[in-house]
Amino acid sequence: MLDQVYIRKNPEEVREKLLRKGFDADFGPFLSDDQERRRLIAETEELKAERNRVSAEIPKLKKAGQDVSAEVERMRDVGDKIKSLDAELSAVNSRITKFLERLPNLPADDVVAGGKENNEVMYVWGEKPEFDFAPKHHVDLVTDLHMIDYERGAKLSGSGFWIYKGIGARLEWALINYFMDQHLADGYEMMLLPHVVNYDCGYTSGQFPKFEGDIFRVGDPSDTFRFLIPTAETALAGLYQNEILAEEDLPKKIFAYTPCFRREAGSHGAEERGMIRGHQFNKVEMFQYVVPADTEQALEELIEKAADLVRGLNLHFRVSKLAAEDCSASMEKTYDIEIWIPSMNIYKEVSSASSAGAYQARRGNVRYRNKETGKVEFVHTLNASGLATSRVMPAIVEQNQNADGSVTVPEVLRPYLGGLEVIRP
RNA sequence: GGAGAAGUACCCAAGUGGUUAAGGGGACGGUUUGCUAAACCGUUAGGCGUGAAAGCGUGCGAGGGUUCGAACCCCUCCUUCUCCGCCA
Numbered sequence: 001m002l003d004q005v006y007i008r009k010n011p012e013e014v015r016e017k018l019l020r021k022g023f024d025a026d027f028g029p030f031l032s033d034d035q036e037r038r039r040l041i042a043e044t045e046e047l048k049a050e051r052n053r054v055s056a057e058i059p060k061l062k063k064a065g066q067d068v069s070a071e072v073e074r075m076r077d078v079g080d081k082i083k084s085l086d087a088e089l090s091a092v093n094s095r096i097t098k099f100l101e102r103l104p105n106l107p108a109d110d111v112v113a114g115g116k117e118n119n120e121v122m123y124v125w126g127e128k129p130e131f132d133f134a135p136k137h138h139v140d141l142v143t144d145l146h147m148i149d150y151e152r153g154a155k156l157s158g159s160g161f162w163i164y165k166g167i168g169a170r171l172e173w174a175l176i177n178y179f180m181d182q183h184l185a186d187g188y189e190m191m192l193l194p195h196v197v198n199y200d201c202g203y204t205s206g207q208f209p210k211f212e213g214d215i216f217r218v219g220d221p222s223d224t225f226r227f228l229i230p231t232a233e234t235a236l237a238g239l240y241q242n243e244i245l246a247e248e249d250l251p252k253k254i255f256a257y258t259p260c261f262r263r264e265a266g267s268h269g270a271e272e273r274g275m276i277r278g279h280q281f282n283k284v285e286m287f288q289y290v291v292p293a294d295t296e297q298a299l300e301e302l303i304e305k306a307a308d309l310v311r312g313l314n315l316h317f318r319v320s321k322l323a324a325e326d327c328s329a330s331m332e333k334t335y336d337i338e339i340w341i342p343s344m345n346i347y348k349e350v351s352s353a354s355s356a357g358a359y360q361a362r363r364g365n366v367r368y369r370n371k372e373t374g375k376v377e378f379v380h381t382l383n384a385s386g387l388a389t390s391r392v393m394p395a396i397v398e399q400n401q402n403a404d405g406s407v408t409v410p411e412v413l414r415p416y417l418g419g420l421e422v423i424r425p
Numbered sequence: 426g427g428a429g430a431a432g433u434a435c436c437c438a439a440g441u442g443g444u445u446a447a448g449g450g451g452a453c454g455g456u457u458u459g460c461u462a463a464a465c466c467g468u469u470a471g472g473c474g475u476g477a478a479a480g481c482g483u484g485c486g487a488g489g490g491u492u493c494g495a496a497c498c499c500c501u502c503c504u505u506c507u508c509c510g511c512c513a
Binding site for chain 2: 049073076
């Protein structure tokens with residue numbers, strides 16, 4: 001959510017920034033609603049003040065034995081008037097909210113306009129592996145090595161679901177443990193969250209109302225709206241809704257392991273077969289609540305922490321700064337870590353580190369008290385995957401494959417696998 | 426799943442239709458003091474909206490309703506607790 005007052009005062013600047021994100025906003029109706037809203041507030045409050053005044057008089061007059069029927073009659077009319085003005089006001093308010101809640105965040109000043117084609121590669125780490133044999137696709141590798149069972153996954157749950165089994169399951173779990181151990185060493189607080197959350201969490205994180213179709217809703221439609229989290233971020237952004245934190249409590253650095261559930265409506269074709277895009281995948285997520293002045297530094301910390309995880313695995317990757325339209329709606333700035341997938345001849349996102357600025361905090365009313373000024377301000381939120389395993393495992397097996405169809409286990413994972421060095425059929 | 430009870434500020438808690446939402450604890454400030462404690466005095470409803478400001482409005486879990494007037498009466502929902510049932 002953007003600041004209503006800021007838009008009122010700088011509509012042209014906001015419009016220009018939103019255009020960079022590919023969002024063409026017409027502020028005309030909003031600005032007149034905004035003005036109408038303040039007019040209605042002034043009018044109703046004057047009437048309410050009068051009603052309060054007279055209603056306080058009535059018992060005094062009664063006690064003095066006077067007839068109050070004239071006052072009561074007059075206040076009845078005032079009450080009716082208030083009721084109809086309040087109805088007008090709430091109609092205006094809901095128009096304003098509906099407009100505001102659909103506006104994406106403003107891009108940061110150093111984020112360029114345009115889509116993917118304008119993403120900027122910040123640096124490349126490592127080199128593409130050279131094979132003196134015909135390298136296999138990760139789906140063939142994990143199937144031949146009995147690490148993943150796609151067919152039975154689909155049998156249980158439909159396409160887009162798979163089963164990790166045997167050494168595949170252990171490798172998946174090793175990755176999660178490796179990530180978590182790094183975050184613990186960096187002093188992040190570990191959380192295990194509910195995997196089902198309510199509507200407010202989706203709203204705060206910026207997912208709703210726009211992307212309600214992308215999630216798995218649970219329970220009967222008549223039940224309270226609840227859904228399976230598409231990412232731990234959805235729950236983590238909702239943690240402190242409607243709270244005022246002490247500045248001493250910031251920054252809050254948190255990580256959580258959760259499965260993630262996404263509908264991914266529409267088919268993605270053979271190009272993305274395998275573990276690249278599924279309805280359920282595992283992810284360890286980092287999240288920070290910070291004071292506004294620390295946002296930029298926190299974002300650098302998050303992207304480098306995520307990059308360190310990939311370096312630790314010794315996998316070839318690059319880091320890109322996304323152009324405005326490629327950032328998700330809630331974010332002002334995003335860096336992606338893209339890992340090399342040899343079979344696809346492409347760099348594929350394994351982590352996004354993003355700053356939401358005050359966008360999520362305003363939606364969820366998450367604030368802190370500024371120690372110096374004593375004033376209450378919105379916190380800033382940031383998140384980064386660290387990492388999504390379903391994109392990492394294909395890179396591991398493809399980049400580390402050997403001529404005999406075996407896969408060399410990255411050194412950092414071996415302690416989690418009883419010292420196993422090579423996965424063989 | 427069934428039955429019942431509750432939700433008031435940092436905490437405990439009184440308040441069952443009327444002017445200003447008791448009281449206590451804690452915290453903070455002060456008096457006193459070599460220092461600490463005690464005692465005593467004082468402050469402790471913030472936030473939000475509106476406004477140039479003074480002010481005004483709003484706030485008793487949330488949202489509606491009744492009323493000239495609602496913490497209080499009515500409806501819906503959320504959360505917590507107790508008992509019963511079921512269960513890893």
